[in-house]
Amino acid sequence: MSAVLPNNAPPAMQESPGLWTLAWRRLLNDRVGMVCLAIVATYLAMMLASYAGIVARDWNKEKGVSYANPSFMAGAENLEAREVTNKDFGSKAKPVDLSDIDPLAPRYKEWEERAAKIAVTEVKRAETLPFGGDKWGRDVLEKAIKGSEVSIFVGLTAALFATLIGTVLGAMAGYWGGRVNDFLEWFYNIFTSIPYILLILAFAAVFKRGLDTIIVILALTGWTGIYRLVRAEYIKHCGREYVKAAQAIGASHLSRMFVHILPNASHVILVQLSQHVVSFIKAEVILSFLGLGVPVDMVSWGTMLAEAQNELVIGKWWQLFAAGASMAILVTAFSMLTDSLRDALDPKLK
C-alpha cells in the first residue's frame, strides 16, 4: 500500500473574517452610524484638547460684563451689565481707628509698605463675547467646552466602572450558579428595590462632594442592568460544547469565564457600555442641576443648565442654548451610534 501523499499544499484558504471584522464592515456601511461616530470622535477630541489645555484654558477668566451679549447681538440692551465698584460704600466719614486694640497694630507700618509694592491690575471688560457671557462675564462657549470635559469624562469613566462591576458579578453568578448566584441575586435585588434617582441622591447626600464621588456613585448605582444581561449570557453559554471542550482540555474556571465565554458575550457588554455612557452623562447633569454634583470652581453642563434656569426668565438664553445643544447633540449621536453598534455586532443579523 503505497501511499503517495499528494503534495498538494492546502489551497490558500479564504480566511473567514472574525466577528469584529464583520461588525466593522457592517458599521462602515451604516451611514448614520458613521456620522454619529464622527460626532462622538469630535467631542472626545474636544474633551482631550480641553483637558490638555489647548482650548478653553482660561474659561474661568471674567472677560466681559455681566451677561455680555453675543457678538451677533451687539446692539441689544443689557440691563444686567452694571459697573462693579468697590469704592464709596457708606458715608464719607473718616474710617474708624483701630490701632489701640488691634492685634495687628504693631506691624501696621510694615504692612502698608508691603501692600504698596503689590500692584493690582484692573481688567477691561468687553461689552460682547463670541457667544455671550454668563453672570460673572465668562465666555459661555468656553464654559460649554470646559463643561464637556467634566460631563464626558464622568460619563465614560462611570460607565466603564459600572460595566466592570456588572460584568464580573454577572459572570460569577451566571457561571457558578448555586449559592454564589443566590447571594448575588439578593445583592442585586437590594439595589434595584430602591428607585434609581433616589439611590443616586442618597449616595450623593452621604459622600463628600467631588468629581470622583460622582463617578463612584454612578458606577455603584448603574451596574445592575449590565449584571442581569451578562449573567443571562453566561448561563446560556455555560452548557455549550465549546465550554465543555475547554473544560476537557483542562482550562481553569477563570480561563473559561474570561478567555472563552467573555468574547462571546462581549457584544452585549459593548452595547451596554455605550448605553450607560449616555445615561450617565444625563445623570451627571441631573445631579449637578440639583446642586449635588461638581464643586463650585468647576463647570459641567449640569451646572450650566442650573444657572440657566433663572437666566431664561430675564431673556439671557445663550447659556441654556450652549449647554443644552452640546448635550443634546452628543447624547443623540451616542445613542444612535449604540444602535448601529448593536446592529453591527448582532450575530443573528449576519
Added chain:
Amino acid sequence: MGQHRFLLYNPRFARARSPGLKHALTLAAACLACALAAAGPAMGSVEPKVVRMAFRTAEAGFDPQRIFDRYSVGVCENLFEPLLTYDYLARPVRLVPLTAEAVPQPEEGGTRYTFRIRPGILFADDPAFKGQKRELVAKDIEYSIKRFRDPRNASPYEWLFEHKVLGLDEFAAAAKKAGRPDYDAKVAGLEVRDRYTISIKLTEPDFNFLYVLAMPNVVPVAREVIEAYGEDTMAHPVGTGPFVLKEWVRRSKIVLERNPNHRGYELDPRWADPADEFDRAAVDALRGKRLPLVDRVEIYPIEEEQPRFLAFVNREHDLLDETPSDFIEQVLPNGRLAPSLARQGVAVFREEAPEITYDVFNVEDAVVGGYGPEKVALRRALVLAHDRGQEIFIVRKGQAMAAQSPLPPGIVGYDPAFRTTQQDHDPARAKALLDLYGYVDRNGDGWRDQPDGRPLAIEYKYNAGSQSNRQLAELWVKSAAAIGVRMEAAAVQFIDLLNDKRVGKFQMAGSAWTADYPDAQNFLQLLYGPNTGQSNEARFRLDAFDRLYRQSVAVPDGPARNALYHEMNRLILAYAPWRLGVHRVFNHLQYPWVKGYKKHPILYTNFKYLDVDVAARKAAAR
C-alpha cells in the same frame, strides 16, 4: 371648588386615632367636603378671602419655644400673641400692648416689669382642652418662660432668659440635673400675683427687656396642650392668635384659617404717616373694621428663586416677599416699576431691612480660629480678599448696602458716621498681610501654606438650596484664589447647615440676622461669649467684648450706651470673627386686590392687617 379643598384633610379630626380609623375618617371627611362643595354656591356663601404667598425657605415647625428661623417664627406671629407687640404703622417702631393691658414702666431701676393681662382672651379650641373654652392667664406666661430653660426643648433662644430672671438659672440648673424641669417649682423672678398679673424681677437692670416680651416666639402656650402632644408640639400650635394652623404639609404647604375664638383687633391709625401712600391706603382700607379680615392664608415654601417669582407673575400668589435679586431688572428696570406690572396695578414696597448678612469664621477652629496676631491676620486677610463689589452688583444686583458695622440702619444704636476700611475689597493689602505673617507657599504647589508649613485649605459651607448661595460660595472661592488661598465650597442642606453652625462643625459659613427687636443689643449678642452654642455661631469669646456687652445691657439708651456699642464694633472689626456682608434691600410686590399692605421691619408677616378684594381678583383673572 378650590376653596373647599381644606375640608379634605382636617388634621385635628384625624389625629390621635388608630391609623385605620384615620383613613376612614379622612375618607368620610372627603365625601362631606364634596357634598359641601357642591352645595356651596347654592347656599349663597360669601367667597372666602384667601391670601397666597411663598416663603423663601422651608419652615421648621411651630413650637414657639423651640424654633428660631424667621419663617417658622413668622407663622407663629399669627397663631400666638405676645404680651406686647409693635404698632403696624408707626415708624420708627413703637411698642403697644397686645394681651397686656398696658406697656409697663420699668420699676426698681429697670429690674422689675409688671404686666396685667386683659381678662377674657381665649385660646383656640383643641381636644387637649376637653371641650372647654380656655382663658389666657398669668400662669401661662410663667410656664412659657420656663419652657425656654427646659433642657428637652434645647431652645435656640434660651439666651433671652439666661442670667436674667431672678431664680430662673437655678430652676434651669435643677432641670438640667434631673433631665426635666419641675414646672410647679416657684421661681422668685416670675411672680404670679393673681389670675391676670405677673411681675418679672430681673437680676440686673435691662432696658431692652420689654422688646423681648414683644418677640413672636416669647408667647404663652397652654400647659395642657404641650403635655398632651409630648414630642409632637411642633405640629400642634395652639395659641390665642387671630389664626389657627389648619393644614401643614412639611416643607411644602402651610394653611392658616381664622380663629373663631379670637376677640378681633382694630387698626390704630394714630401713628400713620399721612405723607406715606402705603399708610394712607392701609388706613382707608382698614379703619373701623374688625380685624383680621382674611379668612385663609396659604403659604408655600419655595427655595428656588425662579418658581417663586413665576408663581407671583402667574398670579398663583398674591404677594411676593423679597423679589429675588436675579429678576430685579424684570421688576424694576432702572429702578422703576416695569410697565407690564404697573399696568396690572402691582405695587412695590421697598424695604431697607434691619438685617445683616455675614460670613462666620469658627473662632474655635485650629486653622481660621484663634486670637493671636497670626490667626487674626488670616481672617483679616480673607475679609480684605472678598470681592464685596461683585457680591453687591453681580450677585445681589445692587439691592444691598455694604455693611460698615454689624448694626444695620434703622435700629437704636446705629451710627451712620461709623465707617471702616477693614472690610473693603483690597487684595494688595490682603496679600501683604499674609506675606507678613508667614502664610506663604512653602511646598511649591501654587497655594499658600500655614506659617508652620502645613498646607492651608479652608472649607466654606453653604446652603445647597439656591443658586444665589452657590454664587456667593463661588465668589468666596475665587476671591480666596486671587490671593493664593485655597478654599473649598461644600454644599449642605439648609437644616444641616443650621445644625453644623450651632455645634461648631464648620470653618466658614454664610449667615444672616434680622432684628428680633430694634436695638443694637440684638445684633451684638450674636458675638457674646456665653451665647456660644446658641446664637453665637462664631463661638467668639473675647473678654473685653463680653465685659462691654454686659455693661451695655444695664444702661438705658443714650450716648453712654452708644459709646459702648462703638467700642464693641471696633473689637469686631479688629478680631474679625465675621466678614461683614451687606444690608439687603428688599422689594415686596403685591397685586392691587391685596389691601392694607405694609411691611413691618421687625414682624415678618402682616396677614392680620390684610384685606382681599375678591371681586377685583376675579375680574383680573378674566
